[in-house]
Amino acid sequence: MSILIDQISKKYGDHTVVDQVSLDVDDGELVVLLGSSGSGKSTILRLVAGLILPDEGRIMLSGVDITHLPPQRRGLGFVFQNYSIFPNMTIAENIEFGMKIRKVPLRERKARSEHLLELVGLPGMGSRYSSQLSGGQQQRVALARALAYEPPVLLLDEPLGAVDTKTRIQLRQSLKSILKDIGVTTMMVTHDQQEAFELADRVAIMNNGQIEQCGLPGDVYYNPATQFTADFVGDINFFEGRVTASTTEECEIELFGHWPVRRRGSHPFQPGRNVLYGVRPEQIRVSLLEPETYENGIKGVIEKSMFFGDVTRYSIRLDGGSVLDVRVLNYLFIEGMVMPYELNEEVWLIWSQGSGIILADETAPQPNGLSTAS
Amino acid sequence: MNQGKAFYKKISHMLPAGFLVLVLLPLLLLPLASVFIYALRGGLGNLAAALTTTDVLFALRFSLIIAFATAVINTVLGTYAAWVLSKTRFPGREQLGIILNLPVAIPNVVVGTSLLLLWGPIGLFGQVLEPLGIQPMFTPVGVLLAHVFVTFPYMLGTIKPVLDDLETTYEEAAYTMGASRWQTFLHVLFPALKGGLLTGALLTFAHSLGEFGATVMVSGNLRLRTQTAPLYIFSQFESGNIQAANSVAAVLAILSFALFSLILFLAARTGKKGAQRGK
Amino acid sequence: MFGRPLFRWVLRITIVCVVLAVGLWTIWPWLPSQKDRRPRTIVLYGFSILEPVITKGIFPAFQKRWFEQTGQRVELISSFGGSGTVTNQLIMGVPAEVAILSTELDAQRLQKAGVVHGETWKKLPHKGVMNRTPFIIQVRPGNPKRIHDFSGLTQPGVRVVHMDPLTSGAANWAIVAEYGAAVRQPGSGPDAGRAMLLGIWRNVAVQAGSGRAARTQFDSGFGDALITYEQDAIWSRSRGSSRFEIVYPRSTILSEHTVVVIDERVSERQKELVGAFVDFLWSEEAQRIFVRSGFRSVDERLNSLNPQFGHIRDPFFIDDFGGWRKAKLTIIDDTWKNRVVKELKP
Numbered sequence: 001m002s003i004l005i006d007q008i009s010k011k012y013g014d015h016t017v018v019d020q021v022s023l024d025v026d027d028g029e030l031v032v033l034l035g036s037s038g039s040g041k042s043t044i045l046r047l048v049a050g051l052i053l054p055d056e057g058r059i060m061l062s063g064v065d066i067t068h069l070p071p072q073r074r075g076l077g078f079v080f081q082n083y084s085i086f087p088n089m090t091i092a093e094n095i096e097f098g099m100k101i102r103k104v105p106l107r108e109r110k111a112r113s114e115h116l117l118e119l120v121g122l123p124g125m126g127s128r129y130s131s132q133l134s135g136g137q138q139q140r141v142a143l144a145r146a147l148a149y150e151p152p153v154l155l156l157d158e159p160l161g162a163v164d165t166k167t168r169i170q171l172r173q174s175l176k177s178i179l180k181d182i183g184v185t186t187m188m189v190t191h192d193q194q195e196a197f198e199l200a201d202r203v204a205i206m207n208n209g210q211i212e213q214c215g216l217p218g219d220v221y222y223n224p225a226t227q228f229t230a231d232f233v234g235d236i237n238f239f240e241g242r243v244t245a246s247t248t249e250e251c252e253i254e255l256f257g258h259w260p261v262r263r264r265g266s267h268p269f270q271p272g273r274n275v276l277y278g279v280r281p282e283q284i285r286v287s288l289l290e291p292e293t294y295e296n297g298i299k300g301v302i303e304k305s306m307f308f309g310d311v312t313r314y315s316i317r318l319d320g321g322s323v324l325d326v327r328v329l330n331y332l333f334i335e336g337m338v339m340p341y342e343l344n345e346e347v348w349l350i351w352s353q354g355s356g357i358i359l360a361d362e363t364a365p366q367p368n369g370l371s372t373a374s
Numbered sequence: 375m376n377q378g379k380a381f382y383k384k385i386s387h388m389l390p391a392g393f394l395v396l397v398l399l400p401l402l403l404l405p406l407a408s409v410f411i412y413a414l415r416g417g418l419g420n421l422a423a424a425l426t427t428t429d430v431l432f433a434l435r436f437s438l439i440i441a442f443a444t445a446v447i448n449t450v451l452g453t454y455a456a457w458v459l460s461k462t463r464f465p466g467r468e469q470l471g472i473i474l475n476l477p478v479a480i481p482n483v484v485v486g487t488s489l490l491l492l493w494g495p496i497g498l499f500g501q502v503l504e505p506l507g508i509q510p511m512f513t514p515v516g517v518l519l520a521h522v523f524v525t526f527p528y529m530l531g532t533i534k535p536v537l538d539d540l541e542t543t544y545e546e547a548a549y550t551m552g553a554s555r556w557q558t559f560l561h562v563l564f565p566a567l568k569g570g571l572l573t574g575a576l577l578t579f580a581h582s583l584g585e586f587g588a589t590v591m592v593s594g595n596l597r598l599r600t601q602t603a604p605l606y607i608f609s610q611f612e613s614g615n616i617q618a619a620n621s622v623a624a625v626l627a628i629l630s631f632a633l634f635s636l637i638l639f640l641a642a643r644t645g646k647k648g649a650q651r652g653k
Numbered sequence: 654m655f656g657r658p659l660f661r662w663v664l665r666i667t668i669v670c671v672v673l674a675v676g677l678w679t680i681w682p683w684l685p686s687q688k689d690r691r692p693r694t695i696v697l698y699g700f701s702i703l704e705p706v707i708t709k710g711i712f713p714a715f716q717k718r719w720f721e722q723t724g725q726r727v728e729l730i731s732s733f734g735g736s737g738t739v740t741n742q743l744i745m746g747v748p749a750e751v752a753i754l755s756t757e758l759d760a761q762r763l764q765k766a767g768v769v770h771g772e773t774w775k776k777l778p779h780k781g782v783m784n785r786t787p788f789i790i791q792v793r794p795g796n797p798k799r800i801h802d803f804s805g806l807t808q809p810g811v812r813v814v815h816m817d818p819l820t821s822g823a824a825n826w827a828i829v830a831e832y833g834a835a836v837r838q839p840g841s842g843p844d845a846g847r848a849m850l851l852g853i854w855r856n857v858a859v860q861a862g863s864g865r866a867a868r869t870q871f872d873s874g875f876g877d878a879l880i881t882y883e884q885d886a887i888w889s890r891s892r893g894s895s896r897f898e899i900v901y902p903r904s905t906i907l908s909e910h911t912v913v914v915i916d917e918r919v920s921e922r923q924k925e926l927v928g929a930f931v932d933f934l935w936s937e938e939a940q941r942i943f944v945r946s947g948f949r950s951v952d953e954r955l956n957s958l959n960p961q962f963g964h965i966r967d968p969f970f971i972d973d974f975g976g977w978r979k980a981k982l983t984i985i986d987d988t989w990k991n992r993v994v995k996e997l998k999p
Contacts, residue, residue: 097551
């Protein structure tokens with residue numbers, strides 16, 4: 001079943017929480033709303049569920065307008081961040097609650113709840129109470145409960161927000177496989193970018209009550225439409241630059257007024273245009289050797305190194321005076337493929353002319369000509 | 375040396391408790407004990423005789439019925455008020471909360487007087503109702519009205535904190551699963567409130583059983599019609615029948631003691647459950 | 654492992670059983686099978702010292718007679734308090750059908766407040782007076798202060814326990830008794846009365862809210878003399894609760910207790926029953942009961958039945974002062990309140 005959100009807005013007093021948002025979710029698709037807290041993503045989910053009503057706009061479910069239907073009559077499945085497992089009922093009673101309301105016969109209910117408990121990996125736990133379960137187990141019960149009455153749409157509000165990191169990664173995988181199995185149309189809200197990328201068919205990046213960009217995870221990551229999106233998903237180094245040449249094959253940009261870099265592909269920017277040029281830390285390699293002609297390169301001095309387990313992060317001061325972050329996989333050092341860098345060592349930062357993001361510089365020129373996201 | 379120190383330590387631990395008991399003895403325990411001593415002075419036979427007069431039987435029954443009715447009414451009203459104050463948002467909510475708790479702050483006698491001035495035959499509403507043959511004051515209905523008024527905050531005070539702690543997502547979860555408001559109340563809110571409801575009802579019952587100030591104003595103190603047990607005690611004490619007064623006082627004391635033990639027991643149990651849930 | 658749940662169940666079942674038993678006991682008289690046995694009722698408000706004689710003597714006798722005559726059971730719904738308090742309650746609108754007040758003064762207040770229309774009590778036998786009792790002086794055993802008359806109360810050093818005229822009907826009677834005793838002395842006038850009041854009230858050590866409260870204070874050892882109803886002293890003695898002597902003044906007043914039927918509150922259905930009860934109050938049977946419990950009957954012949962009644966050489970009545978309306982004005986208000994009380998203030 002498909003969801004269509006059409007120009008929907010919600011205000012609390014003077015504060016606009018959701019600002020004319022439109023989004024459609026196809027049948028069987030999993031769309032993740034990714035944003036920081038207060039971006040309005042949870043509000044959209046609650047609007048779809050009918051827990052709150054919009055001030056403007058429409059919500060359609062397979063072509064039927066459900067904008068003003070009470071939550072009871074929408075029949076959607078909702079998993080709350082705190083799970084909200086009813087403490088006075090057993091796990092099985094929790095799962096059967098929606099079916100009981102729908103007057104499903106007892107035997108059928110029992111069979112279904114047992115099946116669901118197996119599906120979420122908690123067989124035989126039906127007679128327990130939520131107080132006897134771990135956070136991860138409660139999450140799975142909440143999922144089973146929301147799926148019990150076979151809702152056409154599943155809404156997940158930060159479903160993994162309340163469990164520890166390790167459990168979260170395990171749960172992510174099992175959640176993905178369960179949802180794939182069932183093939184239910186799903187909208188999920190999270191602030192965790194990895195979670196979003198791992199689970200989503202499409203990701204919608206939310207900021208200030210608006211969707212900044214919606215697309216495939218890879219698209220959003222490598223071709224962010226806005227500086228916010230680029231910043232929000234993953235780390236990125238931004239430089240202020242000016243387009244010096246532009247053809248259908250490539251675009252040349254001058255950084256700091258004297259460092260030329262190239263980006264392959266066609267870009268809509270005319271020479272002389274001020275732009276932001278961004279490159280992700282993992283796309284940059286550090287080298288003592290000069291770049292090849294097909295590569296971009298810039299010179300700097302190692303200022304700081306930080307060990308992160310799988311990677312080492314170097315902060316490198318460029319001759320423009322700005323600092324840029326680079327990540328180097330640690331196994332490269334261990335294998336002897338790269339020598340560890342000393343502090344104050346002069347190095348080349350090199351990246352492919354096929355990577356790099358060019359965005360229009362809408363803002364006034366930044367004082368240091370550089371911004372770093374981390 | 376070491377032993378002496380241990381002994382001193384032991385004593386110093388018991389000192390605060392001992393002091394408390396010393397203060398409480400003349401303040402609480404001895405007066406209560408004297409009620410029983412007086413009641414039993416004439417022997418069990420006399421006590422039984424004093425407790426089985428028509429007046430006493432009526433007063434005790436009447437008190438129990440009024441207390442029960444008050445508890446039932448305030449369980450419904452108090453729960454509704456708690457729900458409104460806890461789960462809905464409207465301007466003036468805090469002020470309303472203060473107003474609803476006022477009966478605790480106003481002396482009961484004043485409550486009785488104000489009821490009389492409103493509903494009594496010479497009161498604002500009373501004057502209008504009188505010709506219609508409706509006269510709530512000086513009748514059991516009047517007594518009930520006063521008790522509902524005076525004990526209203528106890529239910530509210532017990533239920534509201536429970537509702538405040540109960541996250542709205544429980545209700546929302548029930549709604550999304552298709553449960554109506556009533557079904558949500560019945561299956562989700564009510565079970566969570568059950569302990570509080572019972573405690574609140576018992577508290578209301580106990581307070582109603584002992585209510586005097588408002589009752590004496592609105593009841594007309596009619597034996598066999600509106601005389602509650604506390605009024606009977608007072609009347610008998612005033613006319614010098616200390617034995618009769620103390621017999622009923624002893625019964626009331628035992629009833630209240632039983633009720634409050636039950637309340638404490640329930641409170642301890644729900645407290646334990648809450649802690650278990652919280653882990 | 655097994656003991657605790659079992660214990661818990663036993664406890665639970667016990668609590669439920671106890672609650673059910675108390676509940677059943679409570680509603681027993683109101684159960685349908687009991688309902689047809691519920692009696693008719695009369696609602697009576699009376700002043701305080703009447704409680705024992707009405708609830709234990711007069712009413713059971715009436716109950717019996719009514720049952721013999723009609724086969725109906727009748728129950729008394731009653732409340733007793735200070736006469737002034739009862740009057741105030743009646744004015745507030747309590748549902749009394751019959752009121753018995755300690756003075757006609759209170760009956761007049763009811764009339765003024767519109768509770769009764771006109772002096773309806775005057776139409777009852779003996780102008781509504783149900784019984785009487787003289788005011789006497791109660792002293793400590795052996796009469797250590799040698800008090801033999803109201804004048805004895807004016808001696809310096811005598812501490813008098815008196816009722817408060819603001820709340821007690823009896824206090825009004827006592828003031829008229831004190832005043833009357835003085836002015837009825839051969840050859841004296843109103844000034845003697847005022848002097849007597851001044852003398853006694855100079856010695857009043859405590860003013861009690863009601864006759865009952867005054868007795869309690871005297872019984873607990875406070876004061877040398879108590880001015881009270883003869884009936885109260887006799888009743889008190891019959892209970893053996895206090896040790897004292899009764900001093901009969903040479904002349905004293907016989908207080909007269911007024912019955913008022915609140916006609917407006919007597920429904921058509923109740924008229925006959927209430928009427929029969931009120932009539933019964935003046936029957937020989939009822940009057941004998943009053944005499945036995947220390948009240949003097951309105952039928953002088955019956956008063957010889959109680960040997961405890963003392964002799965009063967010069968008894969007088971409120972009518973000797975022109976009735977309560979006048980006595981209130983001249984004795985209570987003009988003499989006592991406006992002059993004596995003011996003179997006593999430092």
